[in-house]
Structure formats: C-alpha cells, structure tokens
Amino acid sequence: MPAVRPAVAAALLLGACADPTAVPAPAVAAALRPARAVVTEPAAGPWARVVEGETGPGAEYALHVPRAWNGTAVYYAHGFRDAGTEVGMRDQDEFYAIREALGAQGYAVAASSYARNGFAVKDGAQRTHQLRGLLAAQLPAPAARSLLVGHSLGAAIALDLAERYPAQYDGALLMCGMVGGTLLQTQYLGHVRALASHFFPSIPGSPLVASPVPITIPMVANAALANPAGLFAIASTRQTPLPHAPGPMLVQTLIGSLYGALSFHSRGIDDVLALTHGQTPFGNAGETYARGATVGPLPPAALDALIAGADAAVARFTLAPSAEAYLSHHFTPTGNLQRPVVTVHNRFDPAVPYFHVDALRARAVAAGAADHLLERAPLGASHCAISAAQALSGFGELAQWVATGQKPAP
DSSP states (O other): OOOOEEEEHHTOOOOOOOOOOOOOOOOOOHHHOOGGGGEEEEESSSEEEEEEEEETTTTEEEEEEESSSSSSEEEEEOOOOOOOSSOOOOTTHHHHHHHHHHHTTTOEEHHHHHOSSSOOOHHHHHHHHHHHHHHHHHSSOOOOOEEEETTHHHHHHHHHHHHHHTTOOOOOEESOOTOOOOOHHHHHHHHHHHHHHHHHHSOOTTTTHHHHHOOOHHHHHHHHHOOOHHHHHHHHHEEEEEEESGGGHHHHHHHHHHHHHHHHHHHHHHHHHTTTTTTOOOTTOOOOOOSSSSSSSHHHHHHHHHHHHOOOOOOOOOOOHHHHHHHTTOOOOOOOOOEEEEEEEEESSSSSOHHHHHHHHHHHTTTTTTGGGEOOOOOOOOTTTOOHHHHHHHHHHHHHHHHOOOOOOO
C-alpha cells in the first residue's frame, strides 16, 4: 500500500471554510446602530466608503460601497468556524481578495460575522438577511440587483435565503456548499464516525462524542494504512461514499476524505448537540450497512463480508424527533429555485462531498426548476480550496445570467 507523501498530506488538509425562519430585513432606522458604526473613506482603492458596526452583541458587519457603483449589491455568508473561537470579521476562503475584485468592478459588498460560530445556519441566515437594510442605508439608490455568495456553511445559508426570498435576491453563487441539506451532512458524518470506530478503534471519538484530542492527518493515515481493507470497506459502504480520485491518487484521497469527515464531525458534534438541547442528532437504528459502489482492489465478496461484520458490531443510535426537526428546518433545500443558482464545488471535496450538489440537482429536477441550476466542478480534493479566480469566474457567470436571462453553457 503506498505511503502518503508529505506534500500530498498537506494538500489534503481540511479547509477552514466548514431556526426559526430568518426574520425579514428590519427597518433601516432600527437595524443601523449609528452609535456603534464606524465609517471610513479610503483615500485609495475601490471603496468610497466602508461602514463597520454590530447588529447585536458580537454580530459584526462590514459594508463596502464602491466609488463607481454598478447598481448591484452582493451579500456574502462565510463558512464554518469552530464553536468557541473568537467571533468577528476576518478573511476566510480568499473572501477579501474576492471582495476587492468585486469592488473594482463596481459591486457593493456586505458581510456579517454572525453572532456565533459553530453550526450557525440559523443565526447566519438572520444576520445575513439583516444586511439588506444596513446596506440600503448606505447606497445612493435602491439596488437594481441583489446577489448572494457563500462558502461551505455560508453556501447553505445563501441557498436558504435564495429559496425563501426569491423576490429579494436575484441569484446565488454557492461554493463548496452544504447545499443538499443539514441532515444529509450530519448523517453522513455520523455514519463515517460509526464505521471508523469499528475499523479504526485507535482514532478517538464516537458518533456523539468529539475526540478529546485534535484529529490529524497522520493519526488517520497511520490507522488507515494499518488496515487498508477497512478503508476500502467504508468507502464502498452505501451510507459512506468517501470521495476519491481515481488512479494513483485513490488511497491518498480516500484518507483525505476519511480525515475530512472525522475532523469535521469532531469539530462540530458538541455544538450540534447543544443546538438540539442534547437530543441525539444522528440515527442508524434500523439501518443496514451494505455495499454501494465498489471502491479499491478488494473483490466484492470480501467487501461484503467486512461490511456485514461492521453492520453487526457498530453502536446504534436513534435520531431524536426534535433533533431531526431542528436539523431539517435549518435547513433542507426545497429545490424550488426561482432565480439563477451557480454551484462551484470540488469534485473530490473530502468534508462536504459532491453528493450535496447531486442532491440539490435531484430536488431541483423534482421541483421543475433544473433550468435555474448551473454546476461547475473543479477536480480538486480539498474542502473550499477554490481560488479567488475560480470564485470570480463563477460569480461572473451568475451576474451575466441574471443580467441577460441567458443561462451559460454547461
């Protein structure tokens, strides 16, 4: 079994990327808090005015108004940040580079830190939607177009707002996003964690317990390379289709995807439990683990035996109805896309797999809205490793589509 080269291991590192119905944008006078807002007028660069403030304790925002506004407002939602880390405005996923490039093209850009980190779908949707009133107070005229942009968790937030407020948002760019819904993601992570506990007991943690130490690439690689059959069995199980590149990168990308799932699970499970008031947010009771697509060199019969053994041995959990309701509400896409939506998602994303885009497409087809969805799938194997150039290309396609009504070629 080939070893994982240091350069490849580094390339597999997980990106930082990553409710009641969001309230309507409040009245400008109530939303904007002048006493807490700081206005600067840069002497150089694309921005005529930058306004920074809070929409509530800890919920920072920044509004960037360009010197030559083109009439379009952009609302940005950032990706996952670990619960317990400092809340505030900061660069992530090359957002600052994207923002500056958009400013040079005349776009006004608004963004929020949200009021909390962690699994902030509920709060992020509320805070991002509030930006409409804040930005409107700074623009010389009502925006002719409003576009949503998000990475990872923020892409789910952007999609949530785009689906629920199609009269207020004209389109959305969703990058490396949890666009198939929260339950799809949390159940996938729980299944990977359950099977990993069976095949790789040296990796600490369980479906409802975070690892007491950070899960690292070497930890996962050493365990997987000591039991490669277990790695192929997890990847071949219907509930846990670990993303992987074909050919010589198969093992490396499988290890990267196993790491991505286990790391993301460990970083988020405590916060998800807190949001569901301790009710179990993962269920595999009554689930039969069985082979899906065969991955790796083992014959199907050998994989079937390994997966059957895991099915008989893994710990079982029952998804609590209240937890399921919370996770479904925050959020599950309807697929009823009434405005243009562009996804940019690495084909081998190890943390938020491409099956999220597949799920969104299936829902859009069922809703008769597939014409409003455009997919771009770079052949990357890292989460949110989407360059500023790729993001701007996707944004350009979205903006042109919204302006002309002509969907770009697939």
